[in-house]
Amino acid sequence: MARLLLYLTIACITLLSIVLSWHPAQAAPDTITYAWGFQDLGQSLRVCKQITAHPLQRQIQGDRQPVRVSTRIVDGRYCQ
16 A cells, blocks of 8 residues: 555646646747837937837638737937
């Protein structure tokens, strides 16, 4: 009985370590860039924008991968 409990404990620890060390193969980090741009369409005020491209998990034809792009206004020191 003690041997069975020991084997089950070792199996659970091994399985848990495999699951915790697994990383998705297609996980790509977000691409963040900073650029000067206009605050909005039709505006003349230039602001510094953070542009983030987040890869989506689905594939399309060829080597292209769809991304979700988001922007936000940040302090001008990021665009220098």
